[in-house]
Amino acid sequence: MAQGPLSGIKIIEFAGIGPAPFCGMLLSDLGADVVRIDRAGKSRPGNPVDVMSRGRRSIALDLKNAGDVETALKLIEKADALIEGYRPGVLERLGLGPDVVLARNPKLVYGRMTGWGQTGALSHAAGHDLNYIAITGALHAMGCADRRPRPPLNLVGDYGGGALYLAFGLMAGILNVKNGGEGQVIDCAMSDGAASLATMFYGMKAMGMWTDEREANLLDGGAHFYDTYACSDGKWVSIGSIEPQFYALLLEKTGITDPAFQAQMDRSKWPELKAKMIAVMKTKTRDEWCEIMEGTDICFAPVLSLSEAPNYKHNVDRGTFVEIEGVVQPAPAPRFSKTPGAIQSLPAGIGEHGDEILSDWGVS
Numbered sequence: 107m108a109q110g111p112l113s114g115i116k117i118i119e120f121a122g123i124g125p126a127p128f129c130g131m132l133l134s135d136l137g138a139d140v141v142r143i144d145r146a147g148k149s150r151p152g153n154p155v156d157v158m159s160r161g162r163r164s165i166a167l168d169l170k171n172a173g174d175v176e177t178a179l180k181l182i183e184k185a186d187a188l189i190e191g192y193r194p195g196v197l198e199r200l201g202l203g204p205d206v207v208l209a210r211n212p213k214l215v216y217g218r219m220t221g222w223g224q225t226g227a228l229s230h231a232a233g234h235d236l237n238y239i240a241i242t243g244a245l246h247a248m249g250c251a252d253r254r255p256r257p258p259l260n261l262v263g264d265y266g267g268g269a270l271y272l273a274f275g276l277m278a279g280i281l282n283v284k285n286g287g288e289g290q291v292i293d294c295a296m297s298d299g300a301a302s303l304a305t306m307f308y309g310m311k312a313m314g315m316w317t318d319e320r321e322a323n324l325l326d327g328g329a330h331f332y333d334t335y336a337c338s339d340g341k342w343v344s345i346g347s348i349e350p351q352f353y354a355l356l357l358e359k360t361g362i363t364d365p366a367f368q369a370q371m372d373r374s375k376w377p378e379l380k381a382k383m384i385a386v387m388k389t390k391t392r393d394e395w396c397e398i399m400e401g402t403d404i405c406f407a408p409v410l411s412l413s414e415a416p417n418y419k420h421n422v423d424r425g426t427f428v429e430i431e432g433v434v435q436p437a438p439a440p441r442f443s444k445t446p447g448a449i450q451s452l453p454a455g456i457g458e459h460g461d462e463i464l465s466d467w468g469v470s
Contacts, residue, residue, distance in 0.1 A: 110137020110438075110447035115280065116467070118143060118182055119162065119189040124235075124260070125268035125296065126191030126219045127158055132273050134161030135438035136447040141185075141463050143167050143178060144456040152455040154431035159453035165464070166457030169200045178202060180469045183211045186283070187276045191219040194229055204291045214289040215279030219272050221263070223295030235263035235296065242301040243308075251321035251328075267299025322373075324348070330379040331356060331370065334409055335387035342409035343387065343395050356404045360386050 115138040119130040127142075134140040140161065146168040152159075165181075167174040179202070182188060188207065190197055197203050204216050221238045222228040239245045239262045249256040272294040279292055310316035315324070322328040331347040347356040353370050357363075364382065369375045387395070392408055399406040410418055416427035416434050428437045430449060438447035464470070 108134075108137045108139055108448075108450050109445075110135065111442050111445040113137035113445070115139065115187070116185045117141070117187045117189065117276075118178075118185045120192070120197070121145065121164075122191035122219075124191070125264040125272070126189050128265055128269040129217075129219065129272045129276075130162055130189055131158050131160060132269065133276070134450055136442075137445070137450070139163075139466075141165060141181065141459075141467070142454070143169075143181075145169070146171075146174065146457070148456050150456045152453045152458060154433045154452055156453040157433060157435040160430075160435075161450040162454060163451070163459035163463055164454040164456055165460040169202070172201075175201050177464075177469065179207070179210055181463070181467055182207055182214065184467045184469065185211065185214060186280050187215040187217060189217045189219065189272065189276070194218075194220065194224045208289055208291075212289050213283050215276055215283065216289065216291045217272050217276050217279075217294060218291060219268055219294050219296075221268075221296045223298060224293045226295075235260035238263040238267065238296040239300045241297055242304055244300050244304045246318070247304075247307065247320065247323075247326060249320050251319060255320070262303065263296040263300050266303055267301075268294065268296040271299035271302070328373075328376055330376055330383045333380070333383075335384060337390060337392040337395060338388050339391040339393075341392035343392055343399075344407050344409055346405035348405070352403050352405050355402060359398050359402065359404060362386060 112133060115133070117130070117133055117138050117140045119127065119140050119142045121127070121142050121144045130140045130142065140163075142159075142162045142164045144164050144166045146166040148166070167178055169175055169178065182202075198205075207216060208214060218224060220229070221233040221235075222231065236245065236257050239258075244262055245255045245257075247255075248258055272292065275292040275294055279290060283289060307316055310324075317323060319328075320326060325332060327333045329348075331345060331353055334342050334344050336342055345356065347353040350370070357367055362382075366375065366382070367379060369379075390398075395406075396408055400408075408418075415421060421427055425437055427434055428449070429435075431452065438449060
């Protein structure tokens with residue numbers, strides 16, 4: 107039996123890229139039995155470095171073959187939920203669209219992951235994370251005032267607005283079924299999710315607390331007390347001293363006595379104070395600032411690289427990263443006190459578990 111709070115939940119994941127498989131990984135990490143349907147005819151052995159494929163078993167099916175489509179439907183009949191990340195209409199053309207599937211399994215939660223959604227002017231267009239967050243206002247708000255908006259990796263659209271919202275939606279749908287409701291389709295658009303993530307900023311804009319200018323607001327690097335700073339060794343630190351008591355401690359620990367800094371929330375002073383803060387932070391190395399500020403209420407942390415982060419003491423204390431077969435990767439999250447999640451298995455090769463899956467799920 108898999109370990110985690112979702113133990114006993116069965117999920118079908120149609121193989122894809124990006125946010126859909128990440129959603130499958132999240133659910134597997136929390137104990138769900140996630141079976142990935144891969145494309146028959148392809149060959150790829152399991153590889154420990156393919157960390158986003160961890161925890162799921164694989165069966166290879168040719169979805170252009172009627173017999174394999176029927177096998178997929180038999181598996182879906184046993185499932186609580188389904189994850190697919192194709193363009194609208196792809197699974198319908200294969201005979202695996204919601205109408206067919208929900209007729210076979212009325213309790214199924216059918217999760218559809220796309221960038222633009224199943225409907226709308228852009229629904230059939232290609233796109234990527236950058237495009238999806240561009241239409242929400244989020245991308246425009248990120249970056250320096252005198253430079254172009256910069257991609258925040260693909261964390262906001264693909265994984266924040268996409269994978270996490272689909273996982274949340276699937277769990278809500280499954281809970282609804284457990285409470286006597288019917289199965290249904292979840293139309294998870296990354297553009298919708300990214301817009302939802304920006305809810306607070308739309309509220310701040312409505313209250314007159316946010317402008318469309320970049321690097322001119324409280325949380326976008328406009329404020330001298332909420333930004334990243336270069337140190338004398340070229341490394342970086344982050345400071346987020348918003349509250350007055352935290353800001354007072356920042357001034358104390360940096361040795362700043364300039365009375366101009368007392369006007370913390372005077373936006374007209376921010377550019378001047380930012381320039382002064384840049385000069386102050388360049389007087390010491392990152393390690394020296396860590397010695398002074400780390401663990402205090404300044405709201406401080408060093409800016410770590412992907413190579414540095416797994417060895418950072420707090421992350422080590424928390425077990426935030428694990429090493430499996432020599433591959434360092436983030437551990438399952440969040441933490442559960444009674445039913446902790448776990449990485450259920452190494453990444454599977456295509457079709458590696460076909461017979462085993464059919465047997466376990468009771469499909470001939």
